[in-house]
Amino acid sequence: MSLRIFPAAERRTVTWKNGGGITKEIAADPPGASLSDFDWRVSQADVHRDGAFSRFPGIDRITIVLEGTLTLEIDGKSPVVLSPGSPPFHYPGGYGAIGEQPARDLNVMTRRGRFSAQARRIASATALPRPSRAETLLLFATRPLEIEYGGGVVHLLAGDAAIVDGPEEDVPLALSGADVDCYLIVLQKLA
16 A cells, blocks of 8 residues: 655646636546546646536546535536535536636546546544555545554645555554544545
8 A cells, every 4th residue: 555645836737728717636547647538637626707617528526615615507407506514516527517606626537437436524533444456545635634654644734635545455544633624535446
């Protein structure tokens, strides 16, 4: 099992084609994949103004609002209002989506049939599951975070991410500290 750190300070900023926001890729598989050939991709975005989201046919999406309020209108359905306390919101990436109001969000995209994803917020010290051979765990810190890993402690700053993957081993893995707040994203490879 391995643990890799993805510091927020090292992310490249990409301005949206419509000028309505920016995206910073956190990680993708395979590494270096483009928007047309990734199996999964996790990114952080700042929505600066109202506008249409890019369509990604064959992709499943999860949006998690970190700051502000984001109203999503997906193919004419009732608007969904997301804020930092909202649960992760799942929807097909091929649908037309319009985002309204300034917000910062975390986006998880998986190629349907190859990977699936689940996301949940963790707000207390806890042991973490060890990933199976078909899983990758991604932790996104919303505040400074301590990860106990293999007898040592790894420190993340707010906005940093860590990926844990590889063969399941008997290596301790836990979140520690009194002020834990992060998102755990489990990326599952499908048959």
